[in-house]
Structures are given as structure tokens and as C-alpha cells.
Amino acid sequence: MNVIVLAWGGDGSAPTGPVQELLGAARRLAGAGGGSVVAAAFGPAAGAARSLIEYGADRVLTVEHDALAAADADAYVDAAEAVCKHVGDAVVLIPGDRLGWETAPRLAHRLDAGLVTDAIDVAVEDGRVVATKPVYGGKAHAKIAMRGASQAVLVRARTQAPLAPDAGRSGEIEAFAFEPGPNAGRVRVVEYKHEDTGDEVRLEEAKVVVSGGRGLGGPEPFQQLAEIAGLLGGAVGASLAAVDAGWVPASMQIGQTGKSVAPDLYIAVGISGASQHVAGISGAKTIVAINKDAEAPIFRVAHLGVVADYKDVLPALAEELRRVKG
């Protein structure tokens, strides 16, 4: 069984965190099925071709074209289709980022492949590739095996263990020529705007996420969350209620209609724990809830709970973290 990893993003100096994870997962799949790992490095990611081998690829196809300079999903679907058809039947692992979500269904259709989205695990069981994904708002996990020789899995970030890079690994690097189809370029990126959310760690890749909800009562307490997240090297998230209130941008929303996160530590402050919110944190390893209502549903999923007014807890928590960090 051959495994293709779609590698994009980053500045070309190293694979992004999610791509490193996919290479780790691909190695495990290929090892179990006796195949090889092919990384398709698109656009700027082609600069990291050697590094893709160090993280587990046997072969890297670099796909460079002006059309891939911006994250134009139409061009990326064309490029991914061309590479996958060139490599032949395989399991295609796709990063669970915005470009991945836009690309995966269209690519799977063109390859006549099955597709599992938002997978948190992918393994070989009884000779079949089985992808695991949270269902029913994260209350259960479904294991899905696909029919057919081509299969695609969109994998949630921070769910797979990457391999330690090995500078001694060898592999082939080959340039792959590609011409985008007529749809490429329909979407033109006019401008990139940097959103200043008070932290530089990407929410989906953060090891620690500190989230606030309606219980915070306004935008100001999010500064406190940002300070705590900063001390922990993490990022700040929010519930839909906080976004709807206009306290924080929609890019910070976590949940069913927001982002999915899988941090080692998730701190929910003033969040009730509605199923739609909890759906986005089912991959979190440890959940800590701070809520003044002991009956709040968040305590059903939390590993640790503090029943208190956040105003009493956050200053003490920040002070203790400052002290520990010296």
C-alpha cells in the first residue's frame, strides 16, 4: 500500500507541523502495509523537499507553478489530482486545514476515492485502512473502512505523532510538471490581513488553548485569557456566544461550526459546555473547566473543574504561572 501525503503551507524551510504529523502516520501505514510514502510538495512547500524525507517520505514530488503561489483550492485540486493519478492507487493523507477541507472532497471525487474527513486516527486493521473520527458531537468515535483502491483521509492537526527528523534518511526528489485546468485562478487572493489576536500560536496547532465564553461578560477578560495563554505558550479560543457578542473574531470560535482543536490542555472559562462547543474539543487530552455553576455540562467532559467565579480564579492563576516561570 502506497501512501501519498499532500504537503503545503509554510515558508519552504521545513514541513509544517500538520505535514510532519501526516508523514509520521504515513510511515506507520506504509510500514504495516509494505508500501512507500510519497510526499507531494506544492508551491512554496517544495523548498522543504529534503526535510520531507527526513520526516519519513521515501519519495518527494515537487510541484511548482505560479498558480500555487496563493492558496487557490482550484489550482491545488488540479495539482493534487495530477500527482495522485501519476502515483497510482494509494491512501492519500490530507492536512486538516482550510485548504485541506476545500480540496479533499473535490479530489476524492476526481480520484473516485472514498473519503473520511476530520479523522483523529488512521491505522491498518485486518489488512484494511481504518480511519477514526468523532461523531455525535464528539460523544462517540466511528471507525470507518473504505472500499476501493484509492482512499483519502483528511486528518485533524495535533492528533498524530510525527517522527523525529533523521538527517540520514535517503529518498528521491523529483520535479513534477503540472498545468492547472481552466478553473484555477477563478479565486484571486486580493489581500492577506494579519489578525492580531494577542497570540502568535495557531489555534489548531496549539498545545494549550485557553477559551472564554459568555460567562466572561465582555471582551476585556479575554486580555486575561491572552496573558495566561501567553504564559503557557498557548492560544486563545472562544465559544460561539462570545463571537456572536462581538467580543472576539470568528477565527477564534471553537466547536462544531468553528475550529477543532486537540491541545494537551484545554481551559474553558465561563463556557457552559454545549454539545456544539464540546464537538470541537474532543481531541483535547486534558480539559479544565472554570464555571460558577456546578451543574454546567462542561463538568461532564472536564478532567478537572473549578466551581467559582472566573474573576476570583484567573488573577491567582496568572500570578502563580508568572511565579513558576520566574
Ligand SMILES: Cc1cc2nc3c(=O)[nH]c(=O)nc-3n(C[C@H](O)[C@H](O)[C@H](O)COP(=O)(O)OP(=O)(O)OC[C@H]3O[C@@H](n4cnc5c(N)ncnc54)[C@H](O)[C@@H]3O)c2cc1C
Ligand atoms: C447549529 C449550531 C452550531 C453551533 N456551533 C457552535 C460552535 O461551533 N461553538 C460553540 O461554542 N457553540 C456553538 N453553538 C452554540 C451552542 O449551542 C451554545 O449556545 C454556545 O456554545 C454557548 O456558549 P457559552 O458556553 O459561552 O455560553 P452559555 O451557554 O451562556 O454559558 C455561559 C457559562 O458561563 C458561566 N458563567 C457565567 N458567569 C460566570 C462567571 N462569572 N464565572 C464563571 N462562569 C460563569 C455560566 O454558568 C454558564 O455555564 C452552535 C449552536 C447551533 C444551534
